[in-house]
Amino acid sequence: MLFSTHRLSKYYGSFKALNELTIEVDEGTVALLGPNGAGKSTLLRILLGLIEPSEGSYEILGNKNCAALKDMIGYMPEHDCLPPHLTAVGFVSYFGQLSGLSADVAMERTHQTLDYVGMGEERYREIESYSTGMKQRVKLAQAIVHNPKVVFLDEPTNGMDPEGREEMLSLLKDLASMGKSIVLSSHLLPDVEFVCRNAVIINNGELVEYGEVEELLGTRTLRVKIYGNEKDFVKALKNRGCDVSGTGSEFVIEGDDATSKVWDAAKDAKVQIRYMGFRSRSLEELFLDTVEGKNGN
Numbered sequence: 001m002l003f004s005t006h007r008l009s010k011y012y013g014s015f016k017a018l019n020e021l022t023i024e025v026d027e028g029t030v031a032l033l034g035p036n037g038a039g040k041s042t043l044l045r046i047l048l049g050l051i052e053p054s055e056g057s058y059e060i061l062g063n064k065n066c067a068a069l070k071d072m073i074g075y076m077p078e079h080d081c082l083p084p085h086l087t088a089v090g091f092v093s094y095f096g097q098l099s100g101l102s103a104d105v106a107m108e109r110t111h112q113t114l115d116y117v118g119m120g121e122e123r124y125r126e127i128e129s130y131s132t133g134m135k136q137r138v139k140l141a142q143a144i145v146h147n148p149k150v151v152f153l154d155e156p157t158n159g160m161d162p163e164g165r166e167e168m169l170s171l172l173k174d175l176a177s178m179g180k181s182i183v184l185s186s187h188l189l190p191d192v193e194f195v196c197r198n199a200v201i202i203n204n205g206e207l208v209e210y211g212e213v214e215e216l217l218g219t220r221t222l223r224v225k226i227y228g229n230e231k232d233f234v235k236a237l238k239n240r241g242c243d244v245s246g247t248g249s250e251f252v253i254e255g256d257d258a259t260s261k262v263w264d265a266a267k268d269a270k271v272q273i274r275y276m277g278f279r280s281r282s283l284e285e286l287f288l289d290t291v292e293g294k295n296g297n
Contacts, residue, residue, distance in 0.1 A: 001062060002027045002150060002181050003047055008056035009205075010042050017042040019205035020056065027150075029176045031196040031213070032185040033287055039205040040185050041078075044152055048075055061150065071100045074143035078154035078185075080135060084128035088119055088138045091127060092145050099146035106145070113141045117171060133164035140171065150181040157191055169194050189287060201287060209286075216286055222253045223279050224262055228271025236265035250275075 002025045010018040018039045034040050045051045046058060049066030063069055083091060089110055096106030114123045117137040122130070127138065136156060143151055156172065157165040172195045176182050186192055192199065192213075199216060201209040209216055226233055230248045237244045240261040243254040253262060259276070266273050 001025070001059070002030065002183070003058065003060040005043075005058040006056055008043075008046065008058055009054050010039075010046065010051070011054045016205050018046075018053070021202065021205065021207055022056075023200065023207055023210055025200060025210070026198065027181045028198060029182040029184070029196040030198040030200060031192040032183060032200050032202070033189075033192065034202040034208075038203045040202065041154065042205075043202070044154060044183075044185060048073065048152060070098070071146055072149045074146070074148035074151040076139045076143040076151065076153045076156055078158060080139075082127045082130075082135055082138060085126050087126060088114060088123040088130075088141070091138060092141045095142040096145040099148075101146055109145050109147070110141075113145045114138075116144075117141045118167060132159035133161060136160055136164070136168060140168070144175065144180075148180070150183065151175065152183045152185075154185045155187070156184070157186070157188060165191070221279060222258045222262065223275070223277055224251045224253060224273060225249060225275040226251070226266065226271045227274055228266075229269055230271075232269035233265055233271045236268045237261065240265060 004024040005021050007020040007022055008018055009016065009020050021039070021043070032040050032043065042051070046053050047060050047066070057064070060066060061069060061072060066073070086094075089107075092113060093103075093106045093110040096109055097103060101109060111123075117140050119134065119137055119141065122134060127135065130138070136159070140153075140156065143153070153172070157168050160168060169191055172182060172184070176195070182195065184192060184196055197212060199209070199211070199213050200207070226248050228248075233248075234244050234251075237251075237253060242258055242261055242265075245252045262273065262276060
């Protein structure tokens with residue numbers, strides 16, 4: 001078990017950032033999703049031991065004391081927390097020592113890690129001279145320099161150009177392939193789909209959905225555009241046991257062996273098929289559907 005919560009709540013005055021959140025999350029790659037103000041950052045901070053919950057309990061890696069897990073957890077925050085006059089070498093090695101490494105081992109690991117994240121000779125420059133992408137790399141380096149078992153990442157590609165973003169995501173995939181658990185909080189849903197197998201969606205401090213991304217997205221549907229008599233086409237499809245929605249500009253069809261049934265129905269209805277292809281619901285569509293449903297829209 002990566003982490004679990006039981007009726008976890010956090011209040012800021014009368015505002016409930018988390019409202020009796022109960023969940024058990026397996027090890028692996030998991031996305032933490034929700035609109036602004038949903039409680040994502042509050043949950044991360046509680047799990048990391050940075051703030052105390054108002055009510056309820058939680059465990060991470062089977063332990064209720066996060067301070068005892070400093071050598072097993074890495075954290076890459078969203079906002080810059082980089083001392084401007086330190087070099088990347090000095091900054092990352094310092095965090096290695098904070099995580100329990102000796103000075104010599106921390107320095108050795110620092111250079112290995114900075115190589116891994118793609119920092120060359122820039123590592124000897126002061127951080128204030130770095131681009132946004134370089135700062136993101138340094139933040140990732142300090143999160144993994146001590147070889148943690150789980151890495152929490154808050155908006156890791158924030159402000160990066162397309163090339164840098166792709167490289168960052170590839171690094172995260174590589175870390176996961178090494179057996180590390182990844183908890184990724186991001187508003188960039190394509191990033192989540194690329195990296196994460198599981199997803200947790202919260203809204204208003206409450207759990208909305210949790211499960212494997214593929215299962216949450218559901219089965220693929222067949223999209224078809226036609227030219228001809230729509231009513232005859234729909235009737236022919238329904239006679240063959242297909243569920244049909246939409247219009248001639250785009251029908252959505254569900255049913256076993258739907259492709260062959262579409263061709264047969266088109267032949268019977270004497271219509272032309274202008275387009276036919278499979279499509280899965282995107283993570284963005286899932287997110288909007290679940291959040292709007294929870295809000296009662």
